Amino acid sequence: MYVILAIIIILGLLKACIRQDKPLEDTYKPLSETRKEIIYPEDHKNITINGIDYIQSQAPIGKFGGTLTSSTIGEGPKTFNPFNSKDNISSTLSEIMYDGLLTTHPVTGQPIPKLAKSFTISDNGKEYTIKLRHGIKWSDGKPITADDVVFTWKDIILAGLGNTSTRDSIIIDGKLPEVYKIDDYTVKFITPEPFAPFIRMLSSPIAPKHIFGPAAKKGAKYFDTFLSTNTKPEDFVVSGAFKIKEYVPAQRVVYERNPNYYFINKNNEKLPYLDRLVYLIVGDLNNEVLKFEAKELDIINLQGSKVARYKAMEPHSDFVIYNLGPNTGTMYLAMNLNNRKNNEGKYYVNPVKQSWFNDINFRKAADYAVDRTNIVLNIANGIGEPLFTAESLNSIFLNKDLKPYERDLNKSKELLKESGFYWDKQGRLFDKNKNRVEFDLLTNAGNTEREAIGVMIKQDLEDLGMKVNFKPIEFNSLVNKLVNTLDWDMVIMGFTGSPLEPNGGKNVMMSDGTLHVYNMRLEKDKNSPRYDFEKRIDELFINGALATKFEDRKKYYDEYQKIIYEEKPFIYIYSPTIIVAIRDKFKNIFPTSLGGVIYNIEEIYVCEGPENSEIKSDNPSGER
Amino acid sequence: MKILKYIFKRILQTIPLLIIVSIISFFIIRLSPVDPLAELRLNPSVSQETLQKEAERLGLDKPVIVQYGLWAKSFLKGDLGITSNGEKVSVKLKERIPNTLLLTVVVIFLTWIVGIPLGILAALKWKSPFDRILTVLTSIGMAIPSFFFAVLLLIFAVRTGWFPVGGLTSPNFADMGLISQIKDIAHHLFLPVTVLFTISLAGLQRQMRANMLDVLDSDYVKFARAKGLSEFKVIYKHALRNAVNPLITLLGFEFAGLLSGAALTEYVFQYPGLGRLILEAVLKSDINLVMASLMMGAAMLIAGNLLADILLIITDPRVKT
Numbered sequence: 001m002y003v004i005l006a007i008i009i010i011l012g013l014l015k016a017c018i019r020q021d022k023p024l025e026d027t028y029k030p031l032s033e034t035r036k037e038i039i040y041p042e043d044h045k046n047i048t049i050n051g052i053d054y055i056q057s058q059a060p061i062g063k064f065g066g067t068l069t070s071s072t073i074g075e076g077p078k079t080f081n082p083f084n085s086k087d088n089i090s091s092t093l094s095e096i097m098y099d100g101l102l103t104t105h106p107v108t109g110q111p112i113p114k115l116a117k118s119f120t121i122s123d124n125g126k127e128y129t130i131k132l133r134h135g136i137k138w139s140d141g142k143p144i145t146a147d148d149v150v151f152t153w154k155d156i157i158l159a160g161l162g163n164t165s166t167r168d169s170i171i172i173d174g175k176l177p178e179v180y181k182i183d184d185y186t187v188k189f190i191t192p193e194p195f196a197p198f199i200r201m202l203s204s205p206i207a208p209k210h211i212f213g214p215a216a217k218k219g220a221k222y223f224d225t226f227l228s229t230n231t232k233p234e235d236f237v238v239s240g241a242f243k244i245k246e247y248v249p250a251q252r253v254v255y256e257r258n259p260n261y262y263f264i265n266k267n268n269e270k271l272p273y274l275d276r277l278v279y280l281i282v283g284d285l286n287n288e289v290l291k292f293e294a295k296e297l298d299i300i301n302l303q304g305s306k307v308a309r310y311k312a313m314e315p316h317s318d319f320v321i322y323n324l325g326p327n328t329g330t331m332y333l334a335m336n337l338n339n340r341k342n343n344e345g346k347y348y349v350n351p352v353k354q355s356w357f358n359d360i361n362f363r364k365a366a367d368y369a370v371d372r373t374n375i376v377l378n379i380a381n382g383i384g385e386p387l388f389t390a391e392s393l394n395s396i397f398l399n400k401d402l403k404p405y406e407r408d409l410n411k412s413k414e415l416l417k418e419s420g421f422y423w424d425k426q427g428r429l430f431d432k433n434k435n436r437v438e439f440d441l442l443t444n445a446g447n448t449e450r451e452a453i454g455v456m457i458k459q460d461l462e463d464l465g466m467k468v469n470f471k472p473i474e475f476n477s478l479v480n481k482l483v484n485t486l487d488w489d490m491v492i493m494g495f496t497g498s499p500l501e502p503n504g505g506k507n508v509m510m511s512d513g514t515l516h517v518y519n520m521r522l523e524k525d526k527n528s529p530r531y532d533f534e535k536r537i538d539e540l541f542i543n544g545a546l547a548t549k550f551e552d553r554k555k556y557y558d559e560y561q562k563i564i565y566e567e568k569p570f571i572y573i574y575s576p577t578i579i580v581a582i583r584d585k586f587k588n589i590f591p592t593s594l595g596g597v598i599y600n601i602e603e604i605y606v607c608e609g610p611e612n613s614e615i616k617s618d619n620p621s622g623e624r
Numbered sequence: 625m626k627i628l629k630y631i632f633k634r635i636l637q638t639i640p641l642l643i644i645v646s647i648i649s650f651f652i653i654r655l656s657p658v659d660p661l662a663e664l665r666l667n668p669s670v671s672q673e674t675l676q677k678e679a680e681r682l683g684l685d686k687p688v689i690v691q692y693g694l695w696a697k698s699f700l701k702g703d704l705g706i707t708s709n710g711e712k713v714s715v716k717l718k719e720r721i722p723n724t725l726l727l728t729v730v731v732i733f734l735t736w737i738v739g740i741p742l743g744i745l746a747a748l749k750w751k752s753p754f755d756r757i758l759t760v761l762t763s764i765g766m767a768i769p770s771f772f773f774a775v776l777l778l779i780f781a782v783r784t785g786w787f788p789v790g791g792l793t794s795p796n797f798a799d800m801g802l803i804s805q806i807k808d809i810a811h812h813l814f815l816p817v818t819v820l821f822t823i824s825l826a827g828l829q830r831q832m833r834a835n836m837l838d839v840l841d842s843d844y845v846k847f848a849r850a851k852g853l854s855e856f857k858v859i860y861k862h863a864l865r866n867a868v869n870p871l872i873t874l875l876g877f878e879f880a881g882l883l884s885g886a887a888l889t890e891y892v893f894q895y896p897g898l899g900r901l902i903l904e905a906v907l908k909s910d911i912n913l914v915m916a917s918l919m920m921g922a923a924m925l926i927a928g929n930l931l932a933d934i935l936l937i938i939t940d941p942r943v944k945t
Contacts, residue, residue, distance in 0.1 A: 229711070
């Protein structure tokens with residue numbers, strides 16, 4: 001039997017080889033060509049039929065039925081309670097079921113109504129009046145009213161049940177916003193001060209009071225276990241397009257359509273089109289790729305190294321590749337600008353090195369020496385964009401006036417000379433006090449991308465005659481150095497930001513922030529002197545949060561980006577580009593950089609060719 | 625009665641062993657530099673208060689000795705504690721144990737059903753072409769690393785489309801009839817079982833063959849043959865009983881491997897068993913989950929050895945308690 005097995009395997013592999021043996025030509029197309037021209041439908045409209053305020057989708061009318069299978073990487077959700085989730089996977093999987101009052105416009109990024117019919121903000125920027133839709137229902141048929149909204153905010157979010165990150169982010173000077181019920185379909189929020197980021201928080205899910213109420217009364221400890229992954233699917237009452245049907249640990253989560261959903265198409269038929277939405281839980285990236293190739297998955301995020309191969313396969317395959325543009329990640333190189341002493345009276349940073357890092361010419365010289373184009377080409381396989389700004393490239397607050405530039409070693413050398421640095425005969429760099437320029441460059445070991453970047457930056461900086469000791473160290477030790485012991489010279493790290501709300505980065509940018517990496521202040525140093533540019537950024541962040549009009553806020557955040565761009569406490573490197581492949585049988589796909597590919601899950605439908613017919617899931621007997 | 629006393633004594637002996645195992649593993653995990661909160665610390669939107677609350681919730685603010693004491697106390701009460709995400713450890717394990725058992729039991733059953741007869745046959749037909757072919761094949765089976773073989777089969781599944789790529793059930797499993805459900809599981813189990821079966825079959829077959837050859841060469845078998853007993857009686861009554869004894873010890877180890885033996889294959893095939901769960905727990909330093917699985921592993925090993933010893937007493941009167 002082994003002989004047979006061996007022969008089968010060999011044949012299978014041979015077959016695979018033959019299929020794979022096509023020459024991978026024209027794989028190095030410039031990225032911009034992969035971007036598809038997408039014609040977006042008009043915005044949704046509010047339509048009232050028989051006293052019920054529906055949202056009408058303006059996308060082309062599709063066919064009902066079918067399944068979309070997506071995936072999550074890791075061990076799967078930890079909870080299906082959207083107020084408890086502390087990880088991305090749990091949030092994604094639970095928020096499918098619970099809509100918020102508002103949502104984000106997928107193209108412009110502005111807040112638009114969802115469960116709410118409309119919203120207004122008072123002129124003083126403190127009062128938010130939300131009108132709810134009449135006649136819309138939870139999945140069990142009970143109406144969605146102001147009571148649910150007030151309950152969700154008062155008794156869950158503001159009471160600090162579950163994950164308190166929403167609550168933490170809206171405490172203004174120690175005070176919380178208040179929420180009032182005006183009538184059954186009107187709710188008013190009042191913030192103690194004008195606080196622009198608050199509007200984004202109105203996208204938080206709304207919970208059905210008749211289900212969550214009893215749980216909230218039993219206290220925080222009980223609430224933490226409420227709607228855990230062991231809850232029976234029948235016990236969920238939802239407002240979203242899909243409701244959980246089955247959760248199989250470490251395998252998948254299956255959702256079925258919510259018949260009471262309040263979206264309709266142009267024929268006034270209730271959406272979503274799809275019968276089912278399936279998330280497979282896969283352990284790692286490689287398995288995800290295998291599952292996509294075996295057609296068990298319909299959609300996949302492609303890593304840079306895979307894009308070229310998929311691009312070559314695309315013309316004779318059943319999937320389409322979309323380029324969603326740069327992601328929200330900001331990879332940076334930072335120098336330790338700390339000039340204080342630790343408890344033992346020793347400087348965190350060697351004073352000789354301090355004099356270099358605090359020298360703007362030195363930072364600029366390093367910046368001009370970094371070859372971002374080369375890094376994007378070699379590390380991200382060309383699937384990325386050089387980055388120069390503190391806000392990510394898809395941010396709606398991005399300062400577009402800050403122009404990218406190329407590597408310029410001559411400029412670097414001029415800047416160094418200006419500050420008194422000089423080179424000896426072997427081209428080694430010394431400062432004006434005859435100290436050899438030598439420092440450590442850290443990053444976290446195990447992250448192959450950052451390690452590779454480190455090697456390239458080390459070479460780039462050594463072209464200036466600096467001696468760079470590149471040391472990838474274990475993640476936890478690195479975090480400890482960055483936030484506690486502060487004894488580091490230069491580091492390569494990354495943060496993920498929000499493309500919608502720069503205020504989320506205040507812990508990094510403000511001078512007393514808990515992640516103010518480049519000049520971290522411990523508790524005892526909270527009142528130590530600030531650099532001028534730090535002071536200005538602090539002001540800008542405070543004003544940016546208080547201003548309510550987008551245009552006014554944009555001015556503040558533009559200026560902060562300009563300061564970072566000029567002062568270079570962070571030297572940004574690049575953002576990877578998101579590339580997604582999805583089966584071409586799915587229609588109404590309008591990918592955006594902010595929303596992704598399946599943000600409009602209720603509008604997506606399946607247009608099956610004859611070859612896809614076996615995937616139909618509405619087969620009542622269930623036989624494959 | 626004597627045997628009961630023996631079992632009791634053995635169980636008593638395991639208690640200090642389990643305590644030592646628990647202390648060593650607890651301290652190794654806690655003293656390793658993995659900080660369960662490192663991810664949170666580097667998240668710009670997480671506040672200092674949240675971090676502190678998390679540290680308190682996970683007991684990280686207390687010294688390691690105290691943490692161990694707390695853990696041991698609740699462990700003795702039969703409470704395995706909660707994972708770092710607040711789920712009950714016992715529930716998590718309960719979800720996965722049946723899946724892992726399904727896989728390992730099927731594999732052990734198949735290996736023994738096939739391996740023992742093959743081993744006997746090979747010994748009886750010593751140096752015949754049949755024996756040689758088997759020798760070559762089992763050597764291959766022993767030489768292939770399970771990880772590599774699993775990946776190979778996975779690629780095979782992707783290219784041919786004949787088998788699902790990992791997992792245990794299809795997405796529409798819940799809507800199937802009973803027979804199609806069984807078929808679906810068998811379809812998913814085929815590849816992981818093949819990997820584990822190939823690798824353990826080779827070892828078992830070689831072992832059985834060697835034991836049998838030893839016994840066949842012994843004086844009492846020669847005597848039985850000389851006495852004129854039928855070949856059937858010689859082999860199955862006299863030779864086989866003696867040749868099987870060493871395998872019983874092996875069975876004890878197989879028992880110990882019931883829950884942990886397939887971890888690598890499980891990982892490659894994305895099988896929803898304990899392997900993936902524990903791996904993630906170790907990476908995140910999810911102490912209660914890791915401790916529960918380590919203690920379970922230690923207990924299974926001890927139980928397996930005990931089981932083998934008892935079986936030996938029953939089958940081999942020479943072994944004294």
